[in-house]
Amino acid sequence: MIEFIDVSKTYPNGFQGLKKINLKIEKGEFVVIVGLSGAGKSTLLRSINKLNEITDGEILIDGISITDATGADLRRIRRDIGMIFQNFNLVKRSTVLRNVLSGRVGYHSTWRTIFGLFPKEDENLAFDALERVNILDKAYTRADQLSGGQQQRVSIARALAQEAKIILADEPVASLDPLTTKQVMDDLQRINQELGITTIVNLHHVELAKEYATRIIGMRAGEVVFDGPAAKADDETFAEIYGQGIKESGLLGESVS
């Protein structure tokens, strides 16, 4: 369970990225955070694993405060949280397998990982993960030789090999075409359902949010303006999140009458 208690974030330049956020995300949920660009989606997501430090309030992961954690304690919490980025953030010159194995380094001593002495079980985990996202045959290919969609699946495999209990995905499909978008989102959904991994995804695409989310959180100017089951989010809701402009923009697709 992830718990936000009065979380605020003020950037060094004085800009307030998050304003008094209070949220509770239960285990196994598939949460999609929607909102305009600049609404604070990334800020919120990245504060969960402390890639961004919040300036006020507290975030609890399974009852333990990540806000107060530092050093080895912080790394231990991060080990359980996989992250997927818009630009994949793979090491392009390394093989797929090595990229996936890099998700395991938090489990071992520095020396062991530096000499590449990952135990056999770790390699199996990596192969399992790659099989789950259907790119096992690319295990020894260099990451930069894969297409964007394949690279994003490698980064999902990295989170799986990490044996993460939570997956955070920051606009995971923003640089992919519609077809690979569907594959990647399907992968995330399947992993969420089969393994029960809590999944939180930032999207700016309303249709995708409605299709995949069990719960939608709408953000605007650093505040949560909607929070509820996907079924309850109607056009009025999105109009509120995105401002009235959305009806003309066609972002809602068919539903514009």
Next chain:
Amino acid sequence: MSETTRIIPKPKKNKIGLWFIYSALLLIYIWAFSGMGLPEIKQTAGQISKAIFSGIFHPDWNYISEPGGEDLLHGLLDTLAIAILGTFISAFLCIPFAFWSAANMSKGRAIPSFGKFALSFIRTFPELVMAIMFIKAVGPGSFAGVLALGLHSIGMLGKLFSEEIENMDSGPTEALIATGANRIQTLWFAIIPQVIPGFLSYTLYRFEINVRSATILGVIGAGGIGTPLIFALTSRDWNRVGIILIGIIVMVTMIDLISGYLRKKFI
């Protein structure tokens, strides 16, 4: 070098600035040339040039390989060995300097600036002077040359390496931090794989330069082909000067070709 060579037309208004630069240039040239005086050319200059040219065209082929081992091939091999080992040492030693001076590796600006200054200092400290100092420490010979190249090259390699680190993609680092990796693991899995090809390429580039530098170390007694060259020059054995020059040119050209080929493979 930059890909595009298009030049954006400048507005006319900085004419005064241009005139200022022109006058400054004129003054610099007046100062430079008036200070030099007319060069006195030795009467023997023509003769000696002719002798050198005839030496190059009638090289002392016997010197290439002689029974005693004091020959061209040994000299060149020695030069090459100095360059290889010197480059190898500096490629290792410059790594901490590179991380120290890379702006994206520390929070403030003071630490990298100081690192950059240290590298600048090392680069300006002439390698021949370093070699003279190492000769005092380890005695004359190739080892002093190795140490001099190894230390001096840190200046340039450290700068190039730190620029490579500054230009890398920070995404993988972030991804590794997010998996719970510690600093060393992040370095090893996210940073090193990105910068290694650049490091290797720059090291080879420096190796090309060091091969050239190593040919001259012998002038002050730090080993390599420079020693017999300076002997031949002072004893006016032009045919030997000729063969040594040819040897250097051939060796440097071959090294450039091989190194250029390898560098293309790395990038």
Next chain:
Amino acid sequence: MNPEQKRTIPPSPSKIKGYITAILFIILIWGSSVKTESSIGEFIVGFPNIMDLLGQMFPPNWGYFNNITDAMLETIRMAVIGTTFGAILSIPVTLFSASNLVQNAWIFYPVRFILNLIRTIPDLLLAAIFVAIFGLGSLPGILSLTVFSIGIIAKLTYEAIESIDQGPLEAMTAVGANKIQLIVFGVIPQVLAYFISYILYTFEINVRAAAVLGLVGAGGIGLFYNKTLGFLEYDKASSIILYTLVVVLFIDFISTKLREKLI
């Protein structure tokens, strides 16, 4: 049965190539250290000498700055003149090396070949030869810097010319411009800023080079290294180094600023 045997894991690529490279590399390094008689032990034994030497270098002999200012100025003069002559002489070399100006491969390949020959010889070696020809003094220094500069400026500039926008050249050829008009109106405007920038860059290199040419008798402040180090006057030697550092950094700073303005 192991579960992993159910799926087909791709075979891991062979590592033999990596091992062979590593072994060759180790042999290369080992051979080099044997050949140069390098040993860490000797270095450690000699290390106190280095510390001793560094100790003698500090503090520098500040008074010595007065004695070497003239030589420092001579060094800068040598760099200015050498770079200038090199830049002038590199113009024809450049024009004949650029394959898009001289379409005749019988011309640009030989010219480039000579250019590459020049680039193989280090500046100090050139200086040693010129000293043998012209005797001690700044003249051989200037000449070696001139030749050395041609190698750098001509190479960089002809590569710049080869990468210029061909559009204006084709347009001019189409309206019947001759070679000289082509160069003056089509090429020069496109590469002039680069040419000047390369000259400045070469000047920076030449200032550093000129500071050591004296070690082989080719004038400038380098002569004073021989004088001071020969008499074991390390405090004076460190003054020379510091002085050079200050001048070099100052010139680098100005030159870099100018180059940023240009491009």
